[in-house]
Amino acid sequence: MPELPEVETVRLGLEKWCVGRTITRVETLHPRATNPHSIAALTSLKRAHIGQICRRGKFLWFHLDRPYALVAHLGMSGQFRIQDKAMVDEKHLRVRLTLDNHQELRFIDQRTFGWLGLSNFDGDVPDFVKDIAPDIFDPAFDRKALKKILQKKKSEIKRVLLDQSVMSGVGNIYADESLWLAKIHPQRSCDSLSRAKIKALLSSVESVMSKALLEGGTSFDSLYTNVNGESGYFEHSLEAYGRDGENCSRCDTQIRRIIVGGRSSHFCPRCQRL
Numbered sequence: 001m002p003e004l005p006e007v008e009t010v011r012l013g014l015e016k017w018c019v020g021r022t023i024t025r026v027e028t029l030h031p032r033a034t035n036p037h038s039i040a041a042l043t044s045l046k047r048a049h050i051g052q053i054c055r056r057g058k059f060l061w062f063h064l065d066r067p068y069a070l071v072a073h074l075g076m077s078g079q080f081r082i083q084d085k086a087m088v089d090e091k092h093l094r095v096r097l098t099l100d101n102h103q104e105l106r107f108i109d110q111r112t113f114g115w116l117g118l119s120n121f122d123g124d125v126p127d128f129v130k131d132i133a134p135d136i137f138d139p140a141f142d143r144k145a146l147k148k149i150l151q152k153k154k155s156e157i158k159r160v161l162l163d164q165s166v167m168s169g170v171g172n173i174y175a176d177e178s179l180w181l182a183k184i185h186p187q188r189s190c191d192s193l194s195r196a197k198i199k200a201l202l203s204s205v206e207s208v209m210s211k212a213l214l215e216g217g218t219s220f221d222s223l224y225t226n227v228n229g230e231s232g233y234f235e236h237s238l239e240a241y242g243r244d245g246e247n248c249s250r251c252d253t254q255i256r257r258i259i260v261g262g263r264s265s266h267f268c269p270r271c272q273r274l
């Protein structure tokens with residue numbers, strides 16, 4: 001599943017290929033590709049001019065010369081590709097936006113959890129995004145306020161990290177990696193963590209995600225490729241996620257896998273004590 005670093009890589013690709021273009025034709029090929037709360041059909045995008053492309057957490061949006069935005073979520077397997085018109089359609093092509101340079105912006109999604117939709121603005125962000133908290137790279141991210149919230153939360157830290165209304169963009173992989181780096185057990189109750197531990201955790205989240213951003217995100221899921229069709233390669237540097245049964249690189253103890261909040265959690269039982 002694409003996480004924040006992958007989505008940011010996609011945003012950079014879209015920015016490179018789509019900003020300044022006008023959409024000349026729209027074709028939707030699957031009903032689930034349109035968000036049910038979209039304020040209008042995607043075909044209303046005809047003749048829209050594409051401005052800035054933004055991201056919050058895993059949501060992307062295209063500013064248009066319209067009062068609404070085109071919002072996109074990649075879901076489990078969504079990808080954007082820029083293709084020449086002449087290129088044969090991909091098997092799971094869901095939406096085709098033809099651009100005024102005769103290229104096509106294609107939305108491809110095998111599992112159909114991804115979507116596109118039109119959304120009015122609520123302040124600076126589209127309605128679809130208004131309940132999503134800023135991610136750690138967002139200028140609106142308030143580190144002090146977040147530390148206070150974390151100190152009071154009575155739930156398991158892993159669940160809180162995945163809660164998009166607290167802090168967005170930390171998915172399962174980067175939650176496990178950040179907890180490993182900060183030496184915190186995924187089931188530790190948030191309010192039991194010292195101020196220093198919370199500070200260390202936020203630094204870990206930042207460093208793990210920054211590293212992933214530099215490397216173009218992870219892509220162990222072969223369904224996922226970025227806007228240019230290239231996969232990331234961050235999976236080679238994962239320390240905890242998906243490494244159950246292998247040894248911790250810090251202390252040589254076997255990494256374990258447990259379920260926290262319905263999600264797989266990988267941790268070192270020696271470095272990350274409960």
Ligand SMILES: [Zn+2]
Pocket residue numbers: 248249250251252253268269270271272
């Ligand atoms: Zn260890």
